[in-house]
Amino acid sequence: MIVCVCKSISDRQIKACLDAGATTMEDLQIDLGVALCCGKCGPYVEEMVAGATPCCGRACGGCCQSTHVETSTEVVVVRQELALAA
Template sequence: MIVCVCKAISDRQLRASMQAGHDTFEALQFEHGVATCCGRCEESVHEVLAGREIGCSRAERAGDRAQAVPMMFHARAA
């Protein structure tokens, strides 16, 4: 999955760099330029560093299941 759109860096590329010894945010930032343009990928880079899956909601990471919200439909008066 693409983590940094600005630099076209994927999570696989980040993990490969981590295995090569670039195991800090600053090292990945220097190596790939992540979070140097718009900065929107910074949280995702930290998730990759922590070994978590990226792109899922906080509730999914916590193991919570989304609850269905009951919907009610009302007939319009003619």
């Protein structure tokens, strides 16, 4: 999904940048240029930064080795199956 329309930056690009070690909004602004034009994507990008954990940069709710990660993955699979059934 495109998060920053001005720079055509997707959520995947932001997540990859977080996975690579970005930890602040400023890091993402320097690396990707998000929220530098109109700023409408700023609040969403800030949420993505706030949800990232220091261990791996993913918003897993804890350590990347936690069981919560597996639960989150299962929820995504169920949502995809429901979308396909509709």
